[in-house]
Amino acid sequence: MKTLTKYELQNLAIIYDISYHETLLILAHILNVEYTYLFFEKSYNLSEDDYKTLNLFLSRRNKGEPISKIFEKKEFYGFNFKTTKDTLDPRPETELLIDLFKKYHLNSSQNLQILDLGSGTGCIGITLLKLFPNALCCFADISAKALSITRENSKMHQVLDRSEFIRSDWFENIDKKFDAIISNPPYVATSYELDRETLYDPEAALFAGSDGMEAYRNILPNASNYLKLDGLLLLEIGYNQAEKIKQISSDLSLLHMERDLAGIRRACVFRSL
Ligand SMILES: C[S@@+](CC[C@H](N)C(=O)[O-])C[C@H]1O[C@@H](n2cnc3c(N)ncnc32)[C@H](O)[C@@H]1O
Known part of the structure; x- marks a missing residue:
């Protein structure tokens, strides 16, 4: 288990040159929690695998891959679709x-x-x-x-x-x-x-x-x-x-x-x- 502080997460956003908003969105997806829940937390508990996935997703996003392709889902007319x-x-x-x-x-x-x-x-x-x-x-x-x-x-x-x-x-x-x-x-x-x-x-x-x-x-x-x-x-x-x-x-x-x-x-x- 790894504890990531908000400050460390902000640093990751800077390293990968991604907005903090998207970084939080990616972390929320990995932890399967609401974005707003993370927004008010001061630190986050991640397994080693979650932490690896976070870095992988941030690096894919850094190369320009859309969030929808990383998450393999996109909303259309209020419904979610696998993509x-x-x-x-x-x-x-x-x-x-x-x-x-x-x-x-x-x-x-x-x-x-x-x-x-x-x-x-x-x-x-x-x-x-x-x-x-x-x-x-x-x-x-x-x-x-x-x-x-x-x-x-x-x-x-x-x-x-x-x-x-x-x-x-x-x-x-x-x-x-x-x-x-x-x-x-x-x-x-x-x-x-x-x-x-x-x-x-x-x-x-x-x-x-x-x-x-x-x-x-x-x-x-x-x-x-x-x-x-x-x-x-x-x-x-x-x-x-x-x-x-x-x-x-x-x-x-x-x-x-x-x-x-x-x-x-x-x-x-x-x-x-
Ligand atoms: C612009 S995408 C639209 C996908 C989806 N209907 C949507 O609106 O998000 C066009 C789709 O047409 C398919 N397509 C391209 N050429 C085709 C062809 N000759 N015959 C049938 N489908 C074709 C593509 O594989 C692709 O899935």
Whole structure:
């Protein structure tokens, strides 16, 4: 057992060049206690293993790894999701897709059939399954490793019995029609320089060709084959893609583009005819 004083912890924060706030957050995670509890303590009791883990996590954070990847968890729409090096960390802007879905299916008690295309952690589809207790969701991803995290999260959130998992290159292995297809596909141009933290997300979750539009060029022209009549396609888009997406040919009609809090058109809703 090792006793670490607040002063020693502050020194560790300085050595690893990390804010004291994040250092406390990491210690709280390791000790499995509330951050606020540690905040008011003057010293902390750690096992030798805890102390080693603390130094390991601080050094990973010092190299730029996001806290979410170190803890292997990230909150999305008030739910916690496991995230690893094989999955994109859920982003707050993607919560807009959930709000949009709710707007179009408000009070829906039907057995909605949803396709979460490019599921990653499964944060979109699993959140919808939590919010719509009669819905069913098919999760598809090209990455087997990502899909296994989707499954873990589905189990953790107790929606496994309403989940199906398909490894698929977009629609390649999908053979039915849905009430809604919802997707946050990769949309970063390959030339774009990523910030230090985003480098920890898998490349396949980020990049979509030289203009960032490759995934949309696959999804949009094909989606009508996988939607029931009046079915909806909800897509997240990048900050400069609202006009470009209108140029992609599709049998769907564009109903609406939703802006995020920064005023950027961030999500589109299409309807099948
Ligand atoms: C931007 S991430 C979104 C993950 C998750 N839905 C979210 O919103 O946090 C895109 C996901 O699409 C998957 N993906 C990339 N190319 C794909 C393809 N050709 N077919 C199916 N999924 C693909 C990636 O593996 C990744 O999980």
